[in-house]
Amino acid sequence: MQNNISTVLKNLGVLDLNPAFSTGSNWGASANAKTIDSLSPVDGKKIASVQLATAEDYEAVVKKAEEAFIFWRSLPAPKRGDIVRQFGDALRLHKEDLGTLVSYEMGKSLQEGFGEVQEMIDICDFAVGLSRQLYGLTMHSERPNHRMYEQWHPMGIVGIISAFNFPVAVWSWNTALAWVCGNVCIWKPSSKTPLCGVACQHIIATVLKNNDMPEGISNLLIGNAVGDLINNDKRIPLVSFTGSTRIGRVVSSAVAGRFGRSILELGGNNAIIISKDADIDMSIIGAVFGAVGTAGQRCTSTRRLIIHEDIYEDFKNKLTKAYGQLRIGDPLDQHNHVGPLIDTAAVDMYTHAIEKGKKEGAKFIVEGGVLNGNPYQSGFYVKPCVAEVENHYEIVQEETFAPILYLIKYKTLDQAISLQNGVPQGLSSAIMTLNLREAEQFLSVAGSDCGIANVNIGTSGAEIGGAFGGEKETGGGRESGSDAWKAYMRRQTNTINYSNTLPLAQGIKFDL
Numbered sequence: 001m002q003n004n005i006s007t008v009l010k011n012l013g014v015l016d017l018n019p020a021f022s023t024g025s026n027w028g029a030s031a032n033a034k035t036i037d038s039l040s041p042v043d044g045k046k047i048a049s050v051q052l053a054t055a056e057d058y059e060a061v062v063k064k065a066e067e068a069f070i071f072w073r074s075l076p077a078p079k080r081g082d083i084v085r086q087f088g089d090a091l092r093l094h095k096e097d098l099g100t101l102v103s104y105e106m107g108k109s110l111q112e113g114f115g116e117v118q119e120m121i122d123i124c125d126f127a128v129g130l131s132r133q134l135y136g137l138t139m140h141s142e143r144p145n146h147r148m149y150e151q152w153h154p155m156g157i158v159g160i161i162s163a164f165n166f167p168v169a170v171w172s173w174n175t176a177l178a179w180v181c182g183n184v185c186i187w188k189p190s191s192k193t194p195l196c197g198v199a200c201q202h203i204i205a206t207v208l209k210n211n212d213m214p215e216g217i218s219n220l221l222i223g224n225a226v227g228d229l230i231n232n233d234k235r236i237p238l239v240s241f242t243g244s245t246r247i248g249r250v251v252s253s254a255v256a257g258r259f260g261r262s263i264l265e266l267g268g269n270n271a272i273i274i275s276k277d278a279d280i281d282m283s284i285i286g287a288v289f290g291a292v293g294t295a296g297q298r299c300t301s302t303r304r305l306i307i308h309e310d311i312y313e314d315f316k317n318k319l320t321k322a323y324g325q326l327r328i329g330d331p332l333d334q335h336n337h338v339g340p341l342i343d344t345a346a347v348d349m350y351t352h353a354i355e356k357g358k359k360e361g362a363k364f365i366v367e368g369g370v371l372n373g374n375p376y377q378s379g380f381y382v383k384p385c386v387a388e389v390e391n392h393y394e395i396v397q398e399e400t401f402a403p404i405l406y407l408i409k410y411k412t413l414d415q416a417i418s419l420q421n422g423v424p425q426g427l428s429s430a431i432m433t434l435n436l437r438e439a440e441q442f443l444s445v446a447g448s449d450c451g452i453a454n455v456n457i458g459t460s461g462a463e464i465g466g467a468f469g470g471e472k473e474t475g476g477g478r479e480s481g482s483d484a485w486k487a488y489m490r491r492q493t494n495t496i497n498y499s500n501t502l503p504l505a506q507g508i509k510f511d512l
């Protein structure tokens with residue numbers, strides 16, 4: 001892979017790690033800055049070193065971004081949309097290389113790497129259309145010859161702090177919308193996947209440069225220190241954070257403390273209810289992909305199966321059989337289903353969760369374990385496992401970013417729904433049933449309490465057209481489709497008096 005990856009990095013312009021390459025936009029990092037190594041979880045090898053941004057780099061980037069905003073906000077939204085259209089076209093050209101880099105640097109399967117780049121292309125298409133649809137409402141005034149309407153203005157600089165598991169797509173959901181809305185962006189990618197950040201920045205920088213755009217519209221700053229700077233910076237009115245609930249709590253209070261806004265996409269603890277009226281074959285595929293896809297490292301990964309008692313044993317046996325067929329290994333080899341976890345810390349969390357589960361009474365019907373030796377030389381490959389548990393176990397209430405699936409039995413749908421809702425998180429949920437009454441009850445106000453609720457589809461793999469996000473400890477933010485764009489703008493209510501008197505609202509008389 002090492003040879004291939006050099007070609008991929010070369011094609012993406014990432015090999016030239018001199019910050020000067022990103023003219024047309026900023027990649028904040030000075031020549032003598034400290035570096036971090038990007039290691040591939042696929043084979044444990046170092047891909048490249050990347051410079052960390054210093055506090056001075058941060059200042060310089062914010063200054064440039066402030067200047068760029070003055071220009072960008074006045075460019076008509078459809079013109080901004082046209083730049084995003086060109087970005088989408090550039091992504092189409094780079095899909096194979098970028099998808100391969102995602103797969104190699106993050107460890108997800110090649111198919112999923114390509115799928116992630118496809119999500120980027122899709123959100124660009126969505127944003128291009130949106131650039132002509134930033135609609136506000138008009139209202140009838142209670143006063144004669146008055147007109148009321150509302151309009152949406154950009155916020156300014158949007159800080160985007162993204163996670164390793166979707167190293168490119170989540171940034172683009174945010175940035176494509178933020179840009180057409182008239183904002184400029186500063187991106188801090190995960191320090192575990194910095195090269196994906198550099199590659200994306202290079203692609204957008206080239207598009208911006210070809211259009212003679214000023215520097216500062218798209219900015220990239222690498223290093224964990226940047227997160228704190230963004231969270232505490234009044235010049236950044238909106239921070240979009242994707243990551244754990246623990247860090248999300250810190251981000252959200254820092255940003256709220258300065259009256260900034262945040263969009264939070266935090267942990268999920270997603271369940272599928274498998275009814276006795278489910279299509280079992282479909283349910284097995286949905287459950288297994290949901291649990292082991294991306295090695296269980298999606299915030300939408302399926303963590304719990306809540307299965308009707310009448311089909312429980314049968315389903316359990318079929319599931320065990322399906323797990324027996326899983327091929328674990330190099331994610332770039334398309335025959336494999338499951339790639340590695342991201343790093344040692346992730347492997348430790350996986351092992352810890354299994355141990356804790358066992359102490360609490362979890363009965364493993366498919367055993368886990370860490371794989372070592374050839375071809376698992378990185379040491380980050382683990383066996384997807386399945387355990388029978390009770391919903392109240394502490395470990396079941398937590399999100400473990402690993403392929404561990406918990407089985408829980410239910411008798412009535414009311415009970416299943418309350419088990420599904422009975423966790424602190426509220427991102428994604430699903431029911432597998434061919435029974436219309438059950439499906440509707442699951443989607444009703446008394447049903448799932450999650451931001452995403454699906455019928456006969458698993459919990460992961462949401463399309464970009466819908467608003468993406470969840471409730472409770474998932475943070476309440478919405479990104480991507482539908483009207484999620486409104487979070488990236490400030491709303492202004494305008495009242496215009498075209499009469500020759502000044503009537504006051506609420507009928508108040510004030511004569512001089």
Ligand code: UN1
Nearest residue numbers: 166298299300460461462
């Ligand atoms: C995430 O895991 O942070 O719905 C995002 C999905 C993907 C996005 C997941 N479209 O699984």
